[in-house]
Amino acid sequence: MGSLIGELEAREAAARARVEALEAEIVELTARLEGEREAWSRLRITRETVAEVIMELGEPGTTAPVAGGLEPEGVVEPGVRVVGAIMVPHWSEGLSVDVLPDVYRDIVEVVADAAKPVQAKQIVPRIGLPAVTAKIEGTRGKLKRLVERGWLVEGRPGQFTVAHPGRDVKSVNSRNDKGSSL
Template sequence: MASVLGLLEAKASTAREAVERARGEAARIAAMLEEAERVLERLIIAREAVVEVLAEPAGRTVDVVEDNVVAAAMTGSPVPCQNGQLTRAVLAPDYQRIISVLETEAAAGRDQARAKDLATALGLDAVPAKIEGVRSRAKRLAERGWITRHRSGEFSILTA
């Protein structure tokens, strides 16, 4: 009978150690969660500040900032829908550069450009990851009315 009690005591000791390890792990995870919540709170505050700045562009040369710019900022979209009243200044710099490259290409007599050509003109390596990133941005610009996407997969500046 003593050996059964000894085995039970050994199992209880092992279980206590497991409980202590789990409590230590839970404390570590709680600390990680607390830090993640602090980071999230800072990001939410930053996002609110950006929405506020976009809603009231004091000192900027943007003619009209429509509600869709604020809505785009709230949804996390870097490209608001072009309604004919927005200037390029409301776009993130990467998107502005794509439009500039397309304007340069059009001025040089090349009306359309592929994503690979855009990536190269932007100074990026012509590797699939970079090309696809440029293609994704260009498609977003086209979907929101800033540029034209052709069936051939090429992009160009909107023509009046």
Template sequence: MVSWREELGRRESAARERIAELRGQIEELTGLLVEQEVVVSRLEITRETMSEILSADESVTGPETGESVVVDLVDEPVAAGGSPVGVRLVPTWSAQLDADVLPSSYRDIVEVLADAVHPMRAHHLCAALGLSTDKNKVEGFRSKLKRLVERDWIAELEPGLFAARGTSMPTGRAPGQPGDAGGR
């Protein structure tokens, strides 16, 4: 007959082995969870991008007259099947256009920067617009900022520091730089 101490030790040993087994499964599942979260994040970014592309409207309302005018929104001809790939959502800035011609997400960026006291970094703009400040979301948002810079709607005063069009670099340290009390 087995003593109660030996039986208790056997059960304790079995429980510890099961705990180790479960911890291994948790690590494996955590790795799988992280992979799937990355996939979902990429799919969300793709959905947002495609929604912007597919919601493009080639005619916009003129700022002064309110009449519908056609603005050159196409970089390249649209494919014969009517594919919207190549549609330019953000026209190049000109004095005849105001921010109302931009899709709402781009218009919001231009308006926030126009009201800003100082140049802003992408993650600060995300926070100001109520968007996620997760690193992957900010990187996707940065492409919108770069597009607005390319089309002369906003200025990039130095790498990663964005301001309203026509703004010059302020003297002193840029906001968000190390040593700045309001920075990171």
């Protein structure tokens, strides 16, 4: 009987070592992710600032440069300051989630995959963020923006569902979904 207990202890120690190694890897990847997010944020701000300067220096009738190669809706009048492009467009018939920035697309896909209305705190871990207050509040802000732009509906306070079910919201989040449902 002693050898069975010994074998179980050895397996437990090996599993614990694997868990500790994975946790260390997660810490390293989280630090790298935050660094890349910071670089991305600086680049986005730089692009928006350059667009603003171009518009201030531009001739009358100059169109504002925008992200993603999309053209602005019209001609910018002289003296109008353009800080940046709308990153989350208003939903319209025929518009797919592919036009949304990655994090917004992930949020819409998680909400679409859910069997019932979801809260920000349920979405955060499914989009690969740590379930800390700052990330939950940031995600809540993104959810509210998606509601304002017509992508989601907030039936009850804090409870979000897809505004247009079955409209080109494919589940790309299967990489984050380990078979659980919300």
